[in-house]
Amino acid sequence: MSKMFCFQCEQTAKGTGCTEMGVCGKTPEVSNKQDELVAALIGLARSAKGIETSKITDKLVMDTLFVQVTNVDFDEKDVDKWVQKVKAEKLKYGNAEDFKWEELWTGNEDIVSLRSTLLLGMRGMAAYAHHAYALGKQDPEVNAWFYKGLVALGEEHSVEEWLDLLMEFGQMNLKCMAILDEANTSTYGHPEPTEVTTNVEKGPFIVVTGHDLLDLKELLEQTEGKGVNIYTHGEMLPAHAYPELKKYSHLKGNYGTAWQNQKKEFENLPGAILFTTNCLMPPKDSYADNIFTTSVVAYPGLKHVEDRADGQKDFSALIAKAIELGGFKEDTKFTGINGGDKLMTGFARNTVLGAADTVVGAVKNGAIKHFFLVGGCDGAKPGRNYYTDFVKQTPDDSIVLTLACGKFRFNDIDAGEIGGLPRIMDMGQCNDAYSAIQVAVALAEAFECGVNDLPLTLVLSWYEQKAVCILLTLLALGIKNIYIGPSIPAFFSSTVLNVLVEKFGLTPISTPGEDLKKILA
Template sequence: MFCSQCEQTAGGQGCYQWGSCGKSPEVDALQDLLTHCLRGLGEVAIRARHLGISTRNADVFTCETLFSTLTNVNFNPESFVNYIHQAIALREDLKTQIQLIAPPVDYSDLASFEPPTTLDGLVQQGRDIEFDFISKAAKNVDIFSLKLTIIYGIKGIAAYVYHAQELGQEDDRVYAFFHETLANLGRQDLSLDDWVSIALQVGEINLRAMELLDAGNTETYGHPIPTPVPLNAKKGKAILVSGHDLKELEELLKQTVDTGISIYTHGEMLPGFTDDGEPRQVMTGFARNAVLSVASDVIDAVKKGTIRHFFLVGGCDGAKPVRNYYSEFVEKVPNDCVVLTLACGKFRFFDKDLGDIGGIPRLMDVGQCNDAYSAIQIALALANAFKVDVNQLPLSMILSWYEQKAVAILLTLLYLGIKDIRLGPTLPAFISPNVFKLLSQKYNLQAITTPDEDLAACLG
């Protein structure tokens, strides 16, 4: 097996025998075979689209199955066996529809291969396809690096699109991008610059995906407002809910009305629970509408010098001790600075009382990882108010990453031209030294060092 898609990958290089996440070599092979099937489905879907044939089933299926290959989402071999055969069935159905209205066409091997019927056969075919893809792509390590970045990025997009679908928000352009990008991954005629451009397109499409999910969430549940959230547990039966799916949480809440069952969640990952004791709570809900509603106060505070700098400290969490960097960083932020945070990485420090600056909280929880969209809108609005480029704002981004949604968000920030991002706790194994150097030169993307060094650099 070979997998390098998450931050916990073995030795910071890749998992070759068993996934650090718990993914077996067999599941890894099946996921790679599924991705191969989706690439072939994409080739046929592109032709069907050009002929005006509906690809709705292939669109939704591609999104769902890409999502299933994210870190820690699905390790069930039977699921992937079913997905593989469904992909082939969808591919052949589209071919049949195409044949009815268009001249015969020769499809590539990618869109013509047939999977075995047995589990062992599928696993072996997945291994062979993985080896073949790596052998061809790795002739140029830097292009291979960008292809992996693109694959992992569109997996991250798929997660957001899946949740947006559930709330009635879709965009055909996003589905078309999935098909086109997957179908083109095997191309050998594109330059390094071409692949960089495609990676930035992943960022562009992810911005649209986050916009769709934001619209779905806010139109269904309203805009978040600053709200105190209790951290104490109650005696009695309970269900603990982790993840990002607000629709599923809503359905669960409906089903447990008047049952005496308590639901504990915060929409991202589980917070720490305490025994019954002194009430504890945190403030959340500082999404873009809430923050921008007091934009004039924020702008005045910056102009007067009472707010010197903003830090966006957010992203994924994980088990490595080095991730303590982020809580230590927040603790050391000077009293005249404000911290915005989002995603599960915030739970290392979201309950700290940093006080306020003239009534403006010094620690503001923007929301889930997909609420990076809100953070981006806040930054763009402030830049517009100050009539400067985003990179000229007194704002520094200190990001942590773990899996593929974070890859998509990073590509979105680069697509927007945002510079000076500090990324940790380690750099992605799939980004080659030359590609990282290229990104560093263009965007000043850099690895975190120590809280003291990075604070000093950000504050000048």
């Protein structure tokens, strides 16, 4: 078997890097082909330097970076198609030399660490740009930064220059998340607090997972009146809070929890499954035939719904599969990790800031003494029960904001209310970190202080590259004393980690009790 090297996700082998086979299921052939794709992208960016690029090229760049995110594309032939597309596109601008992909992960440890951090962050930002683009929203400055970052990956820089690039990137990712926020809210309305059931009604159904709201919207339109119910999964849960999506009566509830439980939760499932973005795991035979992928998601042997050219995607085969499977014979009860069968979502910035007077008043009268943002990616590696225990141990006079799929560790807990507001408030998907930032900034303005002076602590879980770009955004904004876990990214060298600890107060988690004692001291 050929060798590989990949250390981009939290579950990487031995905490240092996958060299024989990806823990995610990615083969060495796919991994090396993805590295070749990075090298080709650097060549394209070099060729396009100083030249105005087309929308076609811009979309190709963001999509091919997105392809490389963990749990997106497991198909060597599919990745090679992307490589060939990039090489062909490069010739439209010139024929600059590609980067030698074998050099991506070799050289001075600290430089490799910094280069990798930028690359992985760009992959995360590309996912957000991809979703905004699908809704007709893009920004020339964000697009241009992809080229700038790619060129920088193939250049020599000092440690200080790399750090400056990372902070500049973090600011650019904030702008990208703002564009996606505007794209979502202008298309689907502002999220509203919404209760979502975890139970499944009898009859045909489709489970939609990933992050793409437009795919869900088009599927809802195509299934309306056909007796096929739709259930969200994982990061799609917040879709229930958008007015233009929740108006569909056959959007029934949320099935299952976070992505890493899919092999158990999808086992012998009598429904069809649509993967719209990352979070696909190599499927078991018992449900592989029920899966449809779309967009940049690919796995050998799975059925794929082609991208839209003009108009909608055609989900007719997916719908037919759901009808063929028939669904459960009777209404079936399911619960979350902690036994609850109801989830609340929809506490995005518009909702929380709409209650700003209540929140500020509760802080001033002592009803709220601390805010925690506990969120990020979930994963299979041991140690993530920390987040469940942490939330359970937060004091009754605190508010827990959460987002991304890490919330499934505790979002079915009834933690009570403060002043009519639930103590646990789900702000949305991982990209909705933008909402959390806007809330923090607004609170700081209300109390006439800096964000770091607020009684606010960020406790983050990371898994893949979207968590990386969000972390870099938080650091670029000067937000300090962030707790991160369950382990430190393998691509942070000891030197780079020390810089982040000293400069930003980045803190590895310990135990919930010890960390809470330190935070609340």
